Amino acid sequence: MVEVLIVGAGFSGAAIARVLAENGLRVRILEQRPHIGGNMYERTDENGVRSHVYGPHIFHTNSERVFAFLRRFSDFFPYEHRVLGRIDGKLVPIPFNFTSLETLFPAQQAKRLEERLLAAYPGREKISILDLTSSGDGELRAFGDYVFDRVFVHYTAKQWQQPVEEVDASVINRVPVVLGYDDRYFGDKIQAMPADGYTALFGRMLDHPNIALELSCDALGRLSLREGKLYLDGKEFPGPVVYTGAPDALLGYRFGPLPYRSLEFVFEQLELDSFQPAAVVNYPNEEDFTRITESKKLTGQVLPGRTTILREYPAAYAPGAARGGIPYYPVPNEANRALYERYRGALAAYPGLLLCGRLAEYRYCNMDAAVERALDAAQELLREWAPRKTEEKA
Ligand SMILES: Cc1cc2nc3c(=O)[nH]c(=O)nc-3n(C[C@H](O)[C@H](O)[C@H](O)COP(=O)(O)OP(=O)(O)OC[C@H]3O[C@@H](n4cnc5c(N)ncnc54)[C@H](O)[C@@H]3O)c2cc1C
Known part of the structure; x- marks a missing residue:
């Protein structure tokens, strides 16, 4: 049975893992965080409010294919973001x-x-x-x-x-x-939120006998690249490796770090029915923070007398630091795209390696684009690796 290694359990890694597993490939996922879901992960606090830990994530898409795939793992309720x-x-x-x-x-x-x-x-x-x-x-x-x-x-x-x-x-x-009165933040024809949240959706997506998941495991300590070959724990890894992390980190920042902006979220629990009239209120001008999100207005939870808000502060990206340690937004400009291309070019020497996802491809992408790309990538991998599995069986 072909084994596939996937680095990262966000939407890119999890969607690929599921499709490959369903098609008979064995998948091992290494995730550096202690949880699944990538940046869509939520935490439920003492008040019972479910908050998006890495910033508010609203699902919206025009892709029936993406929505049909996700609905296999969760019910959704209609939600139009304002x-x-x-x-x-x-x-x-x-x-x-x-x-x-x-x-x-x-x-x-x-x-x-x-x-x-x-x-x-x-x-x-x-x-x-x-x-x-x-x-x-x-x-x-x-x-x-x-x-x-x-x-x-x-x-x-x-x-x-x-x-x-x-x-x-x-x-x-x-x-x-x-140019009108439409006050929805997104114009897509499908706008909805997972009924019991993203983390539960991810839990079901990754629940497959062919998927083995290791949390709190930084793949960079296990994976090495030498002369066109990929090694896991010092042994050559024969199957494909899908990498959804940052490419500069994978190559030891050899051409310099790719620039990002980071964020800091400050949570506050309040004894109120409602803090603000919309799920998200932007503060473009005077304040240091850019927006306040009121979690339960996104999750649809009904919790009288209790609410949780998060203030969002932009921060300089400082890899590994307690504040600003997470790369959130790639900084799009010509110089940074050229730097990314150098990394991509160097990694092209490893034919077994597939770069996939917002970090690996150094681009901002919404969740639906990440899932669509992951579904395509899974098909690419199946074309190459599933027939070999059949041959091996024969
Ligand atoms: C603040 C913010 C708000 C957003 N809001 C929306 C929204 O409202 N709607 C929307 O559609 N999209 C939104 N997005 C975009 C959305 O977050 C991305 O589409 C999504 O994160 C892409 O999934 P991914 O799997 O590529 O990346 P991620 O979710 O980042 O997953 C990558 C995973 O790889 C892991 N990883 C990285 N390196 C290693 C390593 N060395 N070893 C092991 N594991 C590793 C990471 O820990 C992470 O779990 C938002 C993005 C940001 C930054």
């Missing part, structure tokens, strides 16, 4: 929409701006803030500058510790301006 932002002392919908406009501008001016926006971008439901700040219409440009300043400039400086002009346009374009 975010408010504190701007000029008022709570308004983010992404900025017509309700935000009408809350912050005098009625007549708001009406005029809405008419001009609809006339300038006919048939469009969303535009990029960069469309607005470069508009040929002076009034729309001034409006764009206002939104850019209040929603993007300070938030981006906090989050990325860089002036907004230096941040990749792909980051700025993640949050559009909505």
Whole structure:
């Protein structure tokens, strides 16, 4: 029986493991944390509130294939995510929409701006803030500058510790301006949350007789790479290795560390029915933190008189440090992509190694994209390794 080694028990590693296991391959997973689920892991506190330990994770997708796969391991309840932002002392919908406009501008001016926006971008439901700040219409440009300043400039400086002009346009374009009243944060046709949480979903996904899981095990202490071959515990590993960790760490940071931004979450338990009117409230401007998440508004738990909130503080990434020790967001720019390509190029010398996931591919990806990529990767591996298994049987 072919054995496959997988480093990491997040969505990338777990989805591949499950598909391979169901197709008769034996899978060994090494996970450095003491728990499964990667960054989707949740913890239930003394109040019974389930919180996303590594930041709020909302499932949304247009992929029926991904949703069908995940629904095998959990029921989901419909959940449409709405975010408010504190701007000029008022709570308004983010992404900025017509309700935000009408809350912050005098009625007549708001009406005029809405008419001009609809006339300038006919048939469009969303535009990029960069469309607005470069508009040929002076009034729309001034409006764009206002939104850019209040929603993007300070938030981006906090989050990325860089002036907004230096941040990749792909980051700025993640949050559009909505030409209407749709106040949902995501536009995907499937928006839902796992009924009893992600950790339970992962538990069921990994519960298969062909999957062996080792927690609290840093693969870097067990796995070595020499002259095109992969070794586990000093012995050549004959099967494929799927690596969902950071590629610079795997090569001992030989070309220098890949830059990341980190986060720090500060939890607070409160004796309240409700702390804030939405699951997430952004604080783009004055505060040091970027947002507050109220956990039970994401999990759908009904817990009168008890709630848990988490404040999210951006932090410099410092590998191994107590604060800022976790790589959360790759910093997208040309130099960093080139650095990543050097690592990928060096690792291409190991044909048995497959890089998969947000760290291994050094890119921000939502959960659904991670699962979709994992399902494709599993098919790739099956094409190569499942026939060999049949031959071995014969
Ligand atoms: C703050 C934040 C919020 C997000 N919110 C959303 C959201 O709302 N919706 C959404 O769709 N997506 C969201 N995402 C994206 C989502 O987190 C990713 O899509 C997902 O984490 C990808 O899964 P993964 O398995 O590739 O990575 P991970 O979940 O990071 O899993 C990788 C695993 O590998 C393990 N590992 C790494 N190195 C080693 C090693 N040397 N040895 C052993 N194990 C190792 C890690 O411990 C980890 O468990 C968010 C991301 C962040 C940072």
